[in-house]
Amino acid sequence: MSIVTVLENSLSQDKSQRETALNFLQDAANQNLVQFLRQLSEILRDVNNTTFVRMQAGLQLKNQLYSKNSSVRMQLGQRWLTIPEADRSYIKENCLLTLGTEVQSSAAQAVAYIAVIELPAGQWANLMQVLVANVVDQASTPLKKQATLQAIGYICQDIDPNFLSAQSNEILTAIVNGMKKEEQNSNVRLAATQALLNSLEFTKQNFDIDAERHYIMQVVCEATQCAETGIKVAALQCLVKIMNLYYQYMETYMNQALFAITYEAMKSEVEEVALQGIEFWSTVCEEEIDLAIDEQESEEKGLPPTVSSKHYARGALPYLVPILTATLTRQEEQDDEDDWGPCKAATVCLMLLAQCAGDAIVGAVLPFVNDHIRSENWRFRDAAVMSFGCILEGPDPDNLRSLVENALPVIIELLRDPSNVVRDTSAWTIGRVLDTLPGLVVQEKFLNPLLHGLVEGLGAEPQVAANVCWAFSSLASAAYDQAVSQAGTSDSRSAQVETYCLSGFFEPIVGKLLETTDRQEAGQHNLRNAAYHALMEMLKHSPRDCYATLQKTTLIVMQRLKSIQDVADKLQTSHDRAQLNELQSMLCATLQSVLHKIDRNDAPNIADAVMELLLRMLTQQQVQQHQPADDEAEQQSGVQEDALLAMAALVDCLGEDFIKYMEVFKPVLLSCLRSVTETQICMNAVGLLGDLCRALGERIAPYTDEIFVILVELLSSQAVDQSVKPSVISAFSDFSLALGPGFFKFLEIVINTLQQASQAQVDVSNPDQVDYLNELREACLEAYTGIVQGLKGNGPTPHTQELRSIQPAVQPMLHFIAMVARDPVSTDEVLGCACGLLGDLVTAYGADLLPAVSDDVFSAMLQKCRRSKVSKAKTLAVWTTKEIRKLKNLQTA
Structure with a gap:
């Protein structure tokens, strides 16, 4: 059977014939990729083949060059570059010669996918000259110009702009030639305008030159006046992007x-x-x-x-x-x-x-x-x-106050408007008012009618009810913040108030929100999620006099979780499991909220039941991960991530009493830590380690050996996402603070690891990489700080022997602090941590360190952080400065 016949069969309506053809094509690629790609390029080029066969050949060619998955895409690119140059040249030539011979150009995409691989590798150097020639050549057909411009657009869309900036003149020559109002073919003009949209990011050097910028702007503005809607829209999209990229040059054009x-x-x-x-x-x-x-x-x-x-x-x-x-x-x-x-x-x-x-x-x-x-x-x-x-x-909110006071009664009244659209918008607007002027809304004259309107709104259409839930979320925090303010407490996160303005309504509101989560239409317009989120906010911001309702709600949430888990084992399809997992995840997040509010004395009464639920949830999900999905609808549910967060809340709630569960929890924890392909699960498990260290202190020691081995493996593994590594390094700080001198057995490995991590280099032109570098450095500084504090101890007399053990690392620590202080990309958060470590070293080693810390680079860093708007950086810099002065004063005395 010829490849042409197979390609025809791959479009068959007969499922069996279609699957057989697709399997044949995959086998052909696996057995002899080069020959397969050569044949596909020949079929693509041959105008005697049908349109559908040529399109399918182009699609199969694309599948061997490109994937949406970045790691797979990189592998495909590397594989292509290993193909002998003669074969690659043959395939590329066929693709180029195909341009202009198809109505819908598969060749344009094929050329682009190859270019995106080869141009960054310094190959196919003459490609742009060939493509430009296709467009400017008077003999080129409109179809050839259109396909070529599409190829240029696809290349510009998918390639790193740095690899094309040197060729921006050639690219713009082709694009502007196709965009000009003199171009008679609208398809050519549209393709050129869309190509310009994709190329604007690497034409900065052209926009920097007045004459070139004027010409580009003239052509774009002319295209916005085209009678063809597609061209007009694409030209306007170009103006939007130009304003985003080149705002500083737009004054002349804005006026004209x-x-x-x-x-x-x-x-x-x-x-x-x-x-x-x-x-x-x-x-x-x-x-x-x-x-x-x-x-x-x-x-x-x-x-x-x-x-x-x-x-x-x-x-x-x-x-x-x-x-x-x-x-x-x-x-x-x-x-x-x-x-x-x-x-x-x-x-x-x-x-x-x-x-x-x-x-x-x-x-x-x-x-x-x-x-x-x-x-x-x-x-x-x-x-x-x-x-x-x-x-x-x-x-200014103060200038809005009287305006809102006058409008609010009308908007509350519109919650009962005959139009569901008006009711929906009114609920949304009340949420906006609560975010802007929360103290105004919770006044008695507004609160009663508002609550009646909102509670009634929970029974409205799902879209309206979802916005009502959002309003309740904002109302809960506004009412609690007002009570905290009235109590004279500055920190609303740690404050616990006795009562607030919603206390008399709290139980019926919570009850109505629970009903809303169970509405038959709760799956529409994200209503169930919104209702659970509102419920979480109500529970999170509940005062002492609503504690009984919070306890009842905790039992309801636990019962719902148990019911779901009983059903989960019996589900057959991945679609059903995905739906149930979403509900389980929301309930787990709600449980997390209530655990943060449960009294320490009451926690043991529910701890066994909560622990059973969370362990069952985590083990069920681990089983699901190893089951093949039977459709594409099943996504990662996030249940394990939420279960780990709820477990952290239980640890916080129980404190040292959590030790009774460590034996049964340890295997699950280790499994989550090893989930290197599930980044968020791994991150949450590492974060939970910190909670365990703070809760259990030295009692975590029997479990640290196995955990430590996994942490070191995570840092060295190539399969682990780099975002996990700062969290792992921070965990060393938690271990050191918990174990104190007991951390000594891990010290050498950790110090070596930190010294390597602190020397990491990244591409500073990439904002994401700069953010990662700062996260990594902050984690290293926190780990060093934890080690120094843990080995020094909390008493008035430092543990001299333990501190002497890390003395060889003190100078590298100071070098690291100096490097961070000198680096212009260091954030105030990172500099604050550096100040904190410097202060800890000074208090640990005393006057011996004074000559080293008197360096101007440290003085400049402390001065900068003392003026910082980041309160933590400012506080640490002030403290460190005082400690250094104290030592200097003792010396002079």
């Missing part, structure tokens, strides 16, 4: 063209066009919000900002608001909440405008709200309430 172009686009009856007009101004707002933050930070440092805001959004406010509010009136009752259209875009844009313009937005929007909030037309009522909710973040 961009305002008028986007203003008209926003008013368009064509949704796709209007959407891009709105997106443009949302992007302007986002850029100017970021610039305002940058300007403030620069001012604090006494430096001029790199780029100054031109305040386009504030200047355009009188023109933009009427269009946005009018757009809000075009919603439909049955709009899908997941569909992104002009109405939703207008909502976001109005919210961003409020953050950008501050108090100025109020005067621009308020007339519309006043005119339409009681309109007979539900669309205008809804738009008025939505507009009001949108402007609550940005203006």
Whole structure:
């Protein structure tokens, strides 16, 4: 059977024939990949083959070059580069010669996938010249130009911009040639405009040159005036991205063209066009919000900002608001909440405008709200309430207070509006009010009618009820914060209040939320999740006089978890398991909330039952992980992650009493620590180690040998995600503090590990890598600090022998602190940890360390952190400075 026939059969309606063909193709790839790829490229090139066969050949070629999974994609790329150059050249030539011979170009994708592999490897150096020639050659057919421009667009979309910046001139030559208004073929012009959209990130050097930038902007602006909707939309998308990337160059164009172009686009009856007009101004707002933050930070440092805001959004406010509010009136009752259209875009844009313009937005929007909030037309009522909710973040809350006081009774009344859309928006807006002015809403004159409206809203349509749940979440924290404030306690996280304004309503609210989680339609509009989240917030923010309700709710949650676990063992399909796992995960998170509020004296009464539930949950999930999924719907449920978090809450609740469960829990804990392919499970298990160390202290010693071996394996394993490694290093600190001198047996390995980790280098041009470096360094500093503190002991007299054992590591520690202090990428959080370690070394080793810590680099670091806005950094720097001065004073005395 020929490959052509197999490709035809791979599209068959007969499932058996289709599967046989696909298996044959995979076998062919496995047995002789080079020959298989050569044949596919020949079939793709041969115009005598049917369209479908050629498309399938291109798809099979793509599957051997590309995968959505990044690690698989890397392996495929490496495999391609091992193919002999002559064979690769033959395949590439066939793909290039195919361009322009298909209606829907599979070759364009094939060329792009090969290019994304070869260009970073310094190969296929003449590709761009060939593609540019295809576009500018007068003899090229429109189909050839279109396919070539698509190939350029695909390459630009998937490749790291750094590998194409040197060829930006050639790429822009081809793209602009295809975009020009003189180009008669609209398909060519569309492909060129889409290619420009994908190439903008590596054309900075072209935008830096006035003449080149002017020409690019002229071509893009002309394309926005094209009668073809597709070209107009793509050109507007280019303007959105240009504003995002090159804001600093836009002043001339904003005045001459961009305002008028986007203003008209926003008013368009064509949704796709209007959407891009709105997106443009949302992007302007986002850029100017970021610039305002940058300007403030620069001012604090006494430096001029790199780029100054031109305040386009504030200047355009009188023109933009009427269009946005009018757009809000075009919603439909049955709009899908997941569909992104002009109405939703207008909502976001109005919210961003409020953050950008501050108090100025109020005067621009308020007339519309006043005119339409009681309109007979539900669309205008809804738009008025939505507009009001949108402007609550940005203006000074004190300036909003009287406005909200006047509007709130009307919005509460609209919770009972005949239109479910208006009810939904009203519930959302009340949540916004609670986030902005929480103290106002919990006043008695508003609270009673609000609670009646919200409780009634829990029985409304799922979409409305979900927003009501969000309002309850905000109300719970607002009421608790008010009670904490009235009690004069500064830290609401650790405060425990006797009563608050919701106490009289607490039990019926919790009961209604529990009912809502069990509603038949709770799966719609994320209602069940929202109800459980509201329940968690109510329990988390419950005062002492609601403790009885909290206890009852704990038993209800535990009973529900048990019922689910009894059912879980009997489920057959992965889809059913996934649904049940989601519910189990929410219940587990709720259990975590109540465990944090249970009295230490009451904890033993439920601990055995909770432990049984959590162990069963963890073991069930470990069994599920080894079962093959029977459909693609089954996703990682997150149950194990939530169970580990709940276990941490139980550890915190029981303290030292958790020791009775360690023997039975240890195998499960070790299994979770070894889950290297499940990053979050591994992370949560490592985090739980810290909780165990703090709760059990020295009593954890019998279990540390096995755990320590796994931690070291995690640090050396290539299969472990790098995000896990800072957490593992931090765990060494917890072990040292718990074990004290008992940590000595691990000391040599840990010190060597920390010295290696502290020398890590990353690509500082990559923000993600810089974040990782700071996390890693912070973890190393915390580990060193834990070791010094653990070996020094808590008494007034340091453990001299133990401290002498790590004295050889003191100088490397000081070098590490100095390196962190000198590195401009170090955050204040990292510098604060460095100050803390420096202080611990000074208190441990005394005057012997004074000559070393008198270095200017340490003085500059301490001075910087004393002025930091990060309170921990400031506190540690002040403490360390005092300790150094104390030692100096003793010396001089």
